[in-house]
Amino acid sequence: MKLFFGNIHGNSAELTEEESKHFSKVLRGKMGDEIHVTDGNGILAKGIVDQINSKSVALELIEIQKNFEQRPYKLHVAIAPTKNMDRMEFFLEKATEIGIDEITFLQSFHSERKNINLNRCEKILQSAVKQSLKAYLPKMNDLVKFPEFIKMNPTKNQFIAHCDANFDRKDIKEILQPQSDYLILIGPEGDFSKDEIELAYQNNFTGISLGNQRLRTETAALNAVFGLNWVN
Amino acid sequence: MKLFFGNIHGNSAELTEEESKHFSKVLRGKMGDEIHVTDGNGILAKGIVDQINSKSVALELIEIQKNFEQRPYKLHVAIAPTKNMDRMEFFLEKATEIGIDEITFLQSFHSERKNINLNRCEKILQSAVKQSLKAYLPKMNDLVKFPEFIKMNPTKNQFIAHCDANFDRKDIKEILQPQSDYLILIGPEGDFSKDEIELAYQNNFTGISLGNQRLRTETAALNAVFGLNWVN
Numbered sequence: 001m002k003l004f005f006g007n008i009h010g011n012s013a014e015l016t017e018e019e020s021k022h023f024s025k026v027l028r029g030k031m032g033d034e035i036h037v038t039d040g041n042g043i044l045a046k047g048i049v050d051q052i053n054s055k056s057v058a059l060e061l062i063e064i065q066k067n068f069e070q071r072p073y074k075l076h077v078a079i080a081p082t083k084n085m086d087r088m089e090f091f092l093e094k095a096t097e098i099g100i101d102e103i104t105f106l107q108s109f110h111s112e113r114k115n116i117n118l119n120r121c122e123k124i125l126q127s128a129v130k131q132s133l134k135a136y137l138p139k140m141n142d143l144v145k146f147p148e149f150i151k152m153n154p155t156k157n158q159f160i161a162h163c164d165a166n167f168d169r170k171d172i173k174e175i176l177q178p179q180s181d182y183l184i185l186i187g188p189e190g191d192f193s194k195d196e197i198e199l200a201y202q203n204n205f206t207g208i209s210l211g212n213q214r215l216r217t218e219t220a221a222l223n224a225v226f227g228l229n230w231v232n
Numbered sequence: 233m234k235l236f237f238g239n240i241h242g243n244s245a246e247l248t249e250e251e252s253k254h255f256s257k258v259l260r261g262k263m264g265d266e267i268h269v270t271d272g273n274g275i276l277a278k279g280i281v282d283q284i285n286s287k288s289v290a291l292e293l294i295e296i297q298k299n300f301e302q303r304p305y306k307l308h309v310a311i312a313p314t315k316n317m318d319r320m321e322f323f324l325e326k327a328t329e330i331g332i333d334e335i336t337f338l339q340s341f342h343s344e345r346k347n348i349n350l351n352r353c354e355k356i357l358q359s360a361v362k363q364s365l366k367a368y369l370p371k372m373n374d375l376v377k378f379p380e381f382i383k384m385n386p387t388k389n390q391f392i393a394h395c396d397a398n399f400d401r402k403d404i405k406e407i408l409q410p411q412s413d414y415l416i417l418i419g420p421e422g423d424f425s426k427d428e429i430e431l432a433y434q435n436n437f438t439g440i441s442l443g444n445q446r447l448r449t450e451t452a453a454l455n456a457v458f459g460l461n462w463v464n
Contacts, residue, residue: 069444090322097451133446173462211461212301214365219329226458229443230405 002027003044003130005137006037006059013037013047013059020057023049035059040129040137044068068135073232074181076102077224078149080188082217083112089124091218095225096128096138104141106149110190116143146196150203159208160185160200161220162192169207172224178232184208186221234259235276235362237369238269238291245269245279245291252289255281267291272361272369276300300367305464306413308334309456310381312420314449315344321356323450327457328360328370336373338381342422348375378428382435391440392417392432393452394424401439404456410464416440418453 004023006015015023015037023029033049037059043066047059077100081088092103105116121140129137157180159172185192185200192200201207210223236255238247247255247269255261265281269291275298279291309332313320324335337348353372361369389412391404417424417432424432433439442455 094451094454097445097447098455099445131446131448132451213329213331214363215329216363219326222326222454223330223458223462226455227462230455230459230462 001036001133003036003038003133005040005126005130008037008039008043008045008061008064011061011064013045013061015057015059017055020053020055023057024052024054029057036133037061038068038129038135038137040126040135042067042070042135044133044135065135070136071099071229071232072179073228074101075099075225075228076104076155076181076183077186077221078104078106078183079186079221080106080108080111080217081113081116081143082189085113085117087216087218089121091221092121092124093128094222096125096134097132098225099229100138100225101136102139102141104149105143106185107143107145108188109146109193109196111188114143118142146192147199150199150205155181155183157181158183158200158203158205160187160192160197160205161208161210161224162187162197163209163214164191164194164197166194167197167201167207169209172208172210172227173231175206175208176228176231182224182228184221184224186217186224189217233268233365235268235270235365237272237358237362240269240271240275240277240293240296243293243296245277245293247289247291249287252285252287255289256284256286261289268365269293270300270361270367270369272358272367274299274302274367276365276367297367302368303331303461303464304411305460306333307331307457307460308336308387308413308415309418309453310336310338310415311418311453312338312340312343312449313345313348313375314421317345317349319448319450321353323453324353324356325360326454328357328366329364330457331461332370332457333368334371334373336381337375338417339375339377340420341378341425341428343420346375350374378424379431382431382437387413387415389413390415390435390437392419392424392429392437393440393442393456394419394429395441395446396423396426396429398426399429399433399439401441404440404442404459405463407438407440408460408463414456414460416453416456418449418456421449
């Protein structure tokens with residue numbers, strides 16, 4: 001089963017320009033081929049190709065599923081990117097496969113990385129959506145400074161995962177409310193700074209520990225992603 | 233905190249030859265340095281370096297912890313290695329960080345990969361143990377043919393994760409017994425063959441599904457690793 005991104009209107013769909021080229025040039029797709037298309041926003045549809053131009057491929061849809069495999073919770077992870085981007089890219093792929101709704105890159109005091117190739121990250125998300133047959137493409141936000149982010153995100157369940165034993169922290173497993181919305185902040189290799197943790201606590205974030213282990217940044221983030229998927 | 237592998241006898245320890253060279257040549261360690269050492273079998277000790285030769289570094293131990301952060305369950309994952317070894321290596325690292333006891337590489341009917349660089353894999357395990365401050369080094373077994381493996385592993389909780397809806401499968405979350413021993417088989421990109429699944433069922437393996445998603449091999453394995461850690 002081949003999945004493509006496209007725009008869906010009623011009973012017809014048009015693949016995006018990039019996907020259209022991929023379909024006709026790389027895969028040598030033909031009129032009459034049966035393929036699947038998603039809008040990345042919950043719709044998964046099956047259609048028959050009824051028009052092929054150089055930059056556009058159109059379909060007549062024969063089956064439309066809305067809210068395809070929608071999860072009963074929402075997860076937004078804000079993460080200070082690792083120095084080694086391979087680790088971040090692996091996180092993006094795995095999180096998309098298992099389930100994540102939004103990813104924000106955080107510029108934290110101890111962050112070593114000050115820039116992100118969003119384009120490349122977006123491609124990884126898209127590719128993971130297609131490979132794992134999802135109908136939701138996670139939203140991705142560019143690097144934002146920690147203090148700015150802290151003040152702009154009002155959610156009910158806001159957590160900051162950190163390792164500083166001077167602050168009160170709860171075990172995430174104990175304070176989980178299934179089927180809820182979560183925002184979880186994951187710090188850089190050197191952890192969040194004391195000031196950052198204080199600022200988060202002042203802004204309605206609860207400190208959490210993701211377990212006893214000393215986890216790498218991307219492992220801590222994956223622990224939250226896999227764990228919430230497991231209990232929901 | 234720097235952690236090294238070594239042999240521990242009573243109140244003294246000797247780093248392995250490789251770790252000794254690393255300590256003296258790469259890190260330029262000195263007599264009197266305070267470092268940590270593990271035997272990879274549950275002991276985490278703190279010691280003072282009291283002897284440095286070209287191939288051996290010896291310590292007097294000042295603090296010894298046995299069964300350091302021992303998990304309340306045992307997990308053995310037998311996995312058909314992916315074609316792309318990066319994916320396997322990432323699995324090995326993450327599984328070691330989160331918790332795994334034994335890894336076997338399975339040669340399955342649909343496996344594309346017929347060989348494994350065990351040496352390289354072993355280094356990844358060791359490095360993950362050191363980085364995440366563990367005292368248990370997972371045991372790793374070379375590629376074994378599926379039918380041979382099926383017949384040699386008697387455990388109470390034996391599972392085969394597969395996607396073939398023609399066979400009865402249980403949701404792993406529903407049949408988990410916390411604080412137990414698990415053996416979980418994870419198939420190759422093309423899944424286990426019908427014959428393999430039948431053979432496993434005949435040999436006391438229970439078929440499981442790791443969720444609705446279409447997961448890559450290493451993601452399925454990680455789902456089991458993170459999930460069991462989360463519920464135990």
